[in-house]
Amino acid sequence: MTPTPENPGPATPYGTPAAPRIAVRGEAHLEVDPEIARIGITVSARGTDRTDALTDLTRRNTTALDLVKTYGDAVEKLETGTFSIAPELTRHGRGERVRAYHGRVHLTAELTDFTALGELTTRLADLDLTSVDGPWWALRPDSPAHRHARQQAVREAVQRAREYAEALGTTLTALVELADLEAENVQPYPTAAPQFAMRSRGFDAAAPEQAPALDLEPERQHVYAQVNARFTMSPPTL
Structure with missing residues (x-):
């Protein structure tokens, strides 16, 4: 069947002698x-009475939330995750007897000011029965770094195709296809390993002086991008 504008016929992925293709x-x-940097905060409480344990947990959760909120714009996001209150049963004796009640609340804070991050983590870890995990360093999904990587990958593809054409003594004529393979941070949260993990003192410990702020060194992020490109070139003289 003769190709027409309405029916151009089958594609020729490898080009033709009149229009050779280069794939790079x-x-x-x-x-x-x-x-951004994200930290996990776990607030705990324990008591022989369920109501007392819940009251202590509520108070400590409020204290942690209020502390994080004092950092204003440095905190981009503050979220409450899971909450639990569970009885601890005695291991010996007849029947099921409750020995104590354990409560936990998990919080997540996301910060953009890394100087404030060091101070905040220290102050949180100094609270009663409060643990801090992290930080997990990351880029925002719409970070300009992703765009720059994609653009650099395209420029590299064009340059590579030109070098192949020049090796054949010819030039590129048109772009036929550009396919995005991958452009992402290779260590996004939450897969990045935390740089520290801290636990606060227990409720029965003596109150020490406020600890100095942690000096945190942000972890550099690696951004990759890959594209496949096909070009046509003028027929070379072989």
């Missing part, structure tokens, strides 16, 4: 500073 891959790897 462009890659980019950027190393940039993180934009």
